[in-house]
Amino acid sequence: MTKTGLTKTGMIDFRGVNKWFGSLNVLKDITLSVEPREVVVVCGPSGSGKSTLIRCVNGLETIKDGDLVVDGQRLGDPATNMTQLRTEIGFVFQAFNLYPHKTALENVTLAPIHVRKIPRAEAEKAGRELLAKVGLADKVNAYPAQLSGGQQQRVAIARCLGMRPKIMLFDEPTSALDPEMISEVLDVMVAVAEEGMTMMVVTHEMGFARKVAQRVVFMDAGAIVESGTPDEFFSHPKTDRSRAFLSKILRH
């Protein structure tokens, strides 16, 4: 094919990606490759572009220039079917975004039934199993408004898993949660990671990063400033900016 050269790429490949919001350069020359089964944690101060970065992966944001290849398909290429590609990518939102008019089970089975065309009975069986797996077997028929934040986020993760995605993206999945609910969500994410899911996780949860991430990427002002193993990054940050950032989040 073209200059992207689709031979031997990662699962997610950013090459010289740039994006602007008006005159603001929100992603600056991003080059990053995520291998299959790799877990990459993205952190950085607010406004550094980390959410925008992962929102590009499933096309919730479009890029201005550079190449972004996901699962062998180049985004923005007319030959790439975004709707199809999105079925392979789970996305967990900071605000959960569960469908408020559907029960937990219906939230999980909606896309499998309508997109994957799995028979309802089969989808519901799989849905119950997934909800049990995230510890919500007893909340199958509850509506989102009847669930706590932590429970809602676990339903949201089950909703993604229901599509059997190749990639999972997490956009600050625990930032909107009360402190006592954070660990129940992180536990589920750890379990997903340990099953070999390719993951990009925007989070400041250092414990999670140390436990499952192969790599931590630190962003500031739209650029990747530093990248390394969790141990390298947390124990020996290389730049002033990452040191300043770490001192702020680790103080608490």
Added chain:
Amino acid sequence: MIWQQLQSLAGSYPLALRGLGMTVVLSLISLVLGTLLGFGLGILRTGGNRLISGLIGAWVDLIRGTPFLVQIFLIFFILPEFGIELDAFTAGIIALTNLAACFICEIVVAGIRSVPTGQVEAALASGLSRWQRMRQVVLPQAMRIVLPPLVGQYVLLIKDSSVVSAIGLTDLTRVGWLVVQRVPNGLLVFFLVGVGYFIVCYPLIMLARRLERRMGAAHGEVQL
């Protein structure tokens, strides 16, 4: 004398029933067609195609900004000049349906826009197609916002249907005009005409009020 008038009025009740029937049939048909068309226009208006959206917006503004009587005259008296002959009933249905569709379009647009972007993003991210997103995620939530004013709009539509008497359809209002020629007591006759409309409209007014109260209780989708 009032006794004589009442007796005479009682004799006109078959005509009154026919008029009421015409009002109900006219309203019902245009209400159903107008709702379907209004939802279609509302969905297209929010669909992202600027040209289509702009055209619908201009048409809605035009219809909302001109008197219904003028619209009905244009359809009934002016269209034949261009070779489109319509009987009064068809013309009435077209005019009322168009009016209803335009108002309902605006209500539907407001409902669709009230659904948080996060909902659309979640549906998008799980690979739902455009129509699936609308059908499964957006519309059910929009209905919370749409239903109370929609039912209110039906009440307005039923009352607006009285204008079709101007092109000779024998609806409830025109029956009033006919009867008052025989029974010269306008106050009494049109009081009864008013009662006729109220009987049709009141259940809808009650329904609208009930829906408004229920919106807070539902989980997001409305069970009627």
